[in-house]
Amino acid sequence: xxxxxxxxxxxxxxxxxxxxxxxxxxxxxxxxxxxxxxxxxxxxxxxxxxxxxxxxxxxxxxxxxxxxxxxxxxxxxxxxxxxxxxxxxxxxxxxxxxxxxxxxxxxxxxxxxxx
Amino acid sequence: xxxxxxxxxxxxxxxxxxxxxxxxxxxxxxxxxxxxxxxxxxxxxxxxxxxxxxxxxxxxxxxxxxxxxxxxxxxxxxxxxxxxxxxxxxxxxxxxxxxxxxxxxxxxxxxxxx
Numbered sequence: 001x002x003x004x005x006x007x008x009x010x011x012x013x014x015x016x017x018x019x020x021x022x023x024x025x026x027x028x029x030x031x032x033x034x035x036x037x038x039x040x041x042x043x044x045x046x047x048x049x050x051x052x053x054x055x056x057x058x059x060x061x062x063x064x065x066x067x068x069x070x071x072x073x074x075x076x077x078x079x080x081x082x083x084x085x086x087x088x089x090x091x092x093x094x095x096x097x098x099x100x101x102x103x104x105x106x107x108x109x110x111x112x113x114x115x
Numbered sequence: 116x117x118x119x120x121x122x123x124x125x126x127x128x129x130x131x132x133x134x135x136x137x138x139x140x141x142x143x144x145x146x147x148x149x150x151x152x153x154x155x156x157x158x159x160x161x162x163x164x165x166x167x168x169x170x171x172x173x174x175x176x177x178x179x180x181x182x183x184x185x186x187x188x189x190x191x192x193x194x195x196x197x198x199x200x201x202x203x204x205x206x207x208x209x210x211x212x213x214x215x216x217x218x219x220x221x222x223x224x225x226x227x228x229x
Contacts, residue, residue, distance in 0.1 A: 045220035100163040100170040
């Protein structure tokens, strides 16, 4: 069974600074998908960024980028130029290619942005 | 941008009562899901649904739970005889494809069992 581990319960960052959230996963699959979801206080789940395992190039979405290390089974999220609106819980998630799309989530990392 | 709509946003029910949580997925999506998040805990998969039948379910999804797509637009989660531990945020999600990208979540229904 796949597991997703987020070892940082909370990370604090100052506005305009950069913060990196870590995520590791355990799988025997060679092809899969990885995601970061943001959950603000409203508790809605918002897709931030996604990565296909077969792609070596790290995904980037504006101020959000990932560092995908397949051999190490690591998928970290970097938030650059942090803004107050980035304050939220961030979940790393894993999805295989041969399931019916089930996502396995990590426990989450709370990001606190200070002015 | 298309949205997944969930109603109600918050429901309070007495222990032992039945509740139905409703979802309207994005219209051209074919795969539907329910997830649960107990306060302060991780998001957990409950069930996936395709072609009018359950395609996968978790251990959490026992006989107390059922899902249905009663018409072409709604997707419901029924919880029979609710328990205190069913109190959680329930998220509906839909996807256009089985494979590929992540899917779109609704804004959730907060269920409180008293």
